[in-house]
Amino acid sequence: xxxxxxxxxxxxxxxxxxxxxxxxxxxxxxxxxxxxxxxxxxxxxxxxxxxxxxxxxxxxxxxxxxxxxxxxxxxxxxxxxxxxxxxxxxxxxxxxxxxxxxxxxxxxxxxxxxxxxxxxxxxxxxxxxxxxxxxxxxxxxxxxxxxxxxxxxxxxxxxxxxxxxxxxxxxxxxxxxxxxxxxxxxxxxxxxxxxxxxxxxxxxxxxxxxxxxxxxxxxxxxxxxxxxxxxxxxxxxxxxxxxxxxxxxxxxxxxxxxx
Numbered sequence: 098x099x100x101x102x103x104x105x106x107x108x109x110x111x112x113x114x115x116x117x118x119x120x121x122x123x124x125x126x127x128x129x130x131x132x133x134x135x136x137x138x139x140x141x142x143x144x145x146x147x148x149x150x151x152x153x154x155x156x157x158x159x160x161x162x163x164x165x166x167x168x169x170x171x172x173x174x175x176x177x178x179x180x181x182x183x184x185x186x187x188x189x190x191x192x193x194x195x196x197x198x199x200x201x202x203x204x205x206x207x208x209x210x211x212x213x214x215x216x217x218x219x220x221x222x223x224x225x226x227x228x229x230x231x232x233x234x235x236x237x238x239x240x241x242x243x244x245x246x247x248x249x250x251x252x253x254x255x256x257x258x259x260x261x262x263x264x265x266x267x268x269x270x271x272x273x274x275x276x277x278x279x280x281x282x283x284x285x286x287x288x289x290x291x292x293x294x295x296x297x298x299x300x301x302x303x304x305x306x307x308x309x310x311x312x313x314x315x316x317x318x319x320x321x322x323x324x325x326x327x328x329x330x331x332x333x334x335x336x337x338x339x340x341x342x343x344x345x346x347x348x349x350x351x352x353x354x355x356x
Contacts, residue, residue, distance in 0.1 A: 121148035127327030131161025154311035155181025176254035237298035
């Protein structure tokens with residue numbers, strides 16, 4: 098079946114309805130960044146059961162040793178991924194929109210015999226996924242984004258143009274923000290931490306849904322009311338972390354050891 102944004106949206110609706118009917122689990126996984134062995138260990142630990150949903154907060158690829166295997170694993174379990182900045186970078190490099198960087202580790206994906214199928218699957222994923230009680234985004238939410246269920250379809254429909262080279266400020270915010278002020282302005286740099294009025298984006302969040310995000314390895318695990326930050330720096334030697342929403346439970350496995 099050829100993946101389109103309409104077909105993915107329908108799959109997500111069916112998944113959501115099925116979860117509400119059967120009580121299956123949503124297993125949310127932090128930034129993987131090419132660390133295939135930690136991902137395999139984590140999936141063995143959480144033991145997905147038939148009907149469980151694997152959700153990923155983005156940055157599946159780059160920096161780590163085996164982005165190709167990560168993509169294959171997650172496609173095989175029909176994971177839902179919200180695109181991260183590294184995922185978008187891969188798709189733009191593959192499309193010839195952006196040049197690969199000197200530190201990129203994407204050649205194995207681009208040279209793989211199943212490259213086209215993997216990138217088609219990845220490109221069809223959303224940037225913002227909203228359920229009745231849960232929001233998935235790679236980096237964070239703009240303070241002005243209060244009607245998330247209405248925003249998500251429009252934002253996700255804009256992904257194809259963004260991948261083709263058009264710069265969408267909303268997508269860039271969702272995949273890059275760490276600090277911002279109350280109007281959504283970002284500082285020029287995130288390190289060292291900027292002075293007020295810039296604060297972590299989630300300080301401005303007032304919604305009722307729990308937001309699950311990644312992108313911020315330096316900050317690490319974030320467990321606060323209505324916020325779960327899951328980037329625990331797997332590619333830098335930290336653990337790879339999952340949060341099981343229905344159990345409000347964290348599961349961690351050792352990350353990449355650099356070898």
